[in-house]
Amino acid sequence: MSVRIVVMGPSGSGKSTVGAALAERLGARFVDGDDLHPLTNVDKMAAGIPLDDEDRMPWLGVVGRTLAAETRIVVACSALRRRYREAIRAEAPDAFFAELCVERETLAERLGGRPDHFMPASLLDSQLDALEPLADDESGVRVDADLPLAQELATIREALAAVTGTPGEAQSLR
Template sequence: MTAPSPGSLVVMGVAGCGKSTLAAAVAAQLAQRWLEGDEFHSEASRRKMARGEPLTDDDRASWLARLCEELRREPRLVMTCSALKRAYRDQLRAASPGLRFAFLDIDKAESRRRVSARASHFFAASLVDSQFDTLEPPTAEPGVLHLDGRLPVDALCAQTCAWLRQATSELRP
C-alpha cells in the first residue's frame, strides 16, 4: 500500500518573503510539480504593479480563479501565491480539499530590502506597504505552518517537509 499523498501546498506571504525559493526547494525534495503563481497574473495586472499601483480584489479575481483551476487539475502541487487575505485562502482551499499553506513571515523592512534588490521582476518596491496593508495573517487557520522567512532556505525546507510528512502520517489508518 502506498503512503497517502501530502496533497498540495501553497507557499504564501508578502512580496520578497522567499515564496519562490522555498517552493522550488520543497517541490524538489518531494518530487512534486512547482507552479509559480506570479506567472498567472494578467498582463494588465503586471503592468499595473510595475507602475506601482496595488491590485484590487477585482484585479486578483481572475488570477485566483486560474490558480484554483491548477489546484483542481493536479492533486499534488507546490504553488506560490501571496494569498494575503483569508478570503483568497478559502477560495484556494475550496479548490483543493486538504490544501496546506506555508506562511513565510517577514517584516516590512526586510520585504522592502529584498524587493528592492531584485533585478528583474515586475513588482515595484513601492508596493510593499500595500502588501502589509492587505495581509490578513493566517493566525489560527487550519493547515498553516508559520515560518520565520529570515531563516536559510535549507532550514525552511526541512521544517516544511517534516510538517508535511507528519500531516501525511496522520492520514494513515
C-alpha cells in the same frame, strides 16, 4: 497521496525560492503564481498600482484550479488575506499553506535588489497592510523565512507530516 502546497507571503519573502526547493524535494511540479496573473494585473502592478479584489479573485481561481489539476504540486502565491486563501481552497480544498514570515526591512531590501521584477518596492506597504497571517484553524504553518532554507523546509516538513499523518512526505523533504 496528494500534496498541494501554497507557499505564501508578501513579495520578497522567498516564495519562489522555497517553493522550488520544496517541489524538488517532494518530486512535485512547481508553479510560480506570478506566471498565472493575466497581463492586465502585471501591467497594473508594474505601474505601481496595487491590485484590488476585482483583479485578484479571478487569478486566485486560476491558482486554485492549477493546484486541483495536479496530485503533487507546490505553488508560490501571495495569498495575503484569508478570503484569498478561501478562494484557493474553494478549488483545491486540501491545499496546505506555508506562510513565509519576514520583517518589513528585510522585504524592502530584497525588493530593492530586484529591479527587473514587475512588482515594485513601492507596493510593499500595500501588501503588508493586506496581510492576514494564517489563523490556527487554517491548514498550514507559519515559517520564519529568515532561517536557512534547510530549516524552513524542515519546519514545513514537520507541519505537513502532522496534517497528513504521512511521515514519508516528511522524510522526502530532508
